[in-house]
Amino acid sequence: MSLPPHRMTTPQPEPHRIAIAGASGRMGRTLIEAVLAAPDCSVSAALDMPGSPALGQDAGAFAGVHTGVAIRSDLYAALQHARFFIDFTRPEGTMAHLAACEAAGVAMVIGTTGFDDAQLARIRAASQRIAIVMAPNMSIGVNVVFKLLEQAARALAQGYDIEIIEAHHRHKVDAPSGTALKMGEIVAGALGRDLKQCAVYGREGVTGERDPSTIGFATVRGGDIVGDHTVLFAGTGERIEITHKSSSRATYAQGSLRAVRFLAARPHGLYDMQDVLGFKN
Structure with missing residues (x-):
């Protein structure tokens, strides 16, 4: 056997x-x-x-x-x-x-x-x-967006106003979000700017015309929003929006x-x- x-x-x-x-x-x-x-x-x-x-x-x-x-x-x-x-x-x-x-x-x-x-x-x-x-955001998709923003900022360096809009749930305690700030740092770096010098974190009253060298931030808090981020490049006759939305942690x-x-x-x-x-x- x-x-x-x-x-x-x-x-x-x-x-x-x-x-x-x-x-x-x-x-x-x-x-x-x-x-x-x-x-x-x-x-x-x-x-x-x-x-x-x-x-x-x-x-x-x-x-x-x-x-x-x-x-x-x-x-x-x-x-x-x-x-x-x-x-x-x-x-x-x-x-x-x-x-x-x-x-x-x-x-x-x-x-x-x-x-x-x-x-x-x-x-x-x-x-x-x-x-x-x-990292301010561990999402793989968000980090791909970070890479895209670097390329977009260099290509849209002239003639485009840049605004970053983020939305999160009512329990989040910091604003703007770390992800939004990282997006601002990436864009500012690609443009040769210092975010600490060019960021605008809120507008109210008579603000005057927009300074084209600034990067604006807008924050939304409410409900159970996991995390939405949009970087808006607003030019004359067109807008480019790069957006990431999280539906789950x-x-x-x-x-x-x-x-x-x-x-x-x-x-x-x-x-x-x-x-x-x-x-x-």
Whole structure:
């Protein structure tokens, strides 16, 4: 009797162990769902603020999934089993998370917006020790739009007024959005301008004629709008509008997981989604 041939099995790579901040929030839950659906990723920790009613619950309970990972508030304990930390919270929370990740050697994906110059400097300093992807918008589509805006601004440098209009849900606390500001920075950079010098963030009363060297911003807040952004190039006889509309936070989650995979091979450094998508190669 002959024995069946021995079958070689290929060892499966270890999944990317991800800790998620704000686990009971809208974005936190979206991230958990995305990680659970990704075969190469796993939820290693789920964090929320002390006092949150979600503490102690299974991270997947909201979706009817048992993960075996309880939502907790002990940041340093949670990072013991994580290789990556995804953070879409607020600047003050992100800075606390940054210190813990730096101490633990855990790479970060930062989708938080609204940092001041000192906080940005602190993130840059931390990137000398850990790998970080930081972007005002993790959506792959938005980051393709960023690339298009750079090309459009150079082609429409003369004779076109530039306005940026953004809309978000009623709960968003910063304005303009980080994505809108990034769009302004890209356009200003392509035109050789400094956004801090040429941005106009509101108009009221008798403002006089529009200064053609300015870049205007308009903000809308209401309802459950996930995120709409339009850059308007208004010329004589024509308008060019480059628009991105998000209908689900899942786009930000998928971009975040793409960022995690990008960071897996990088020991340190500060990157953005343009790096992740290969637009800087």
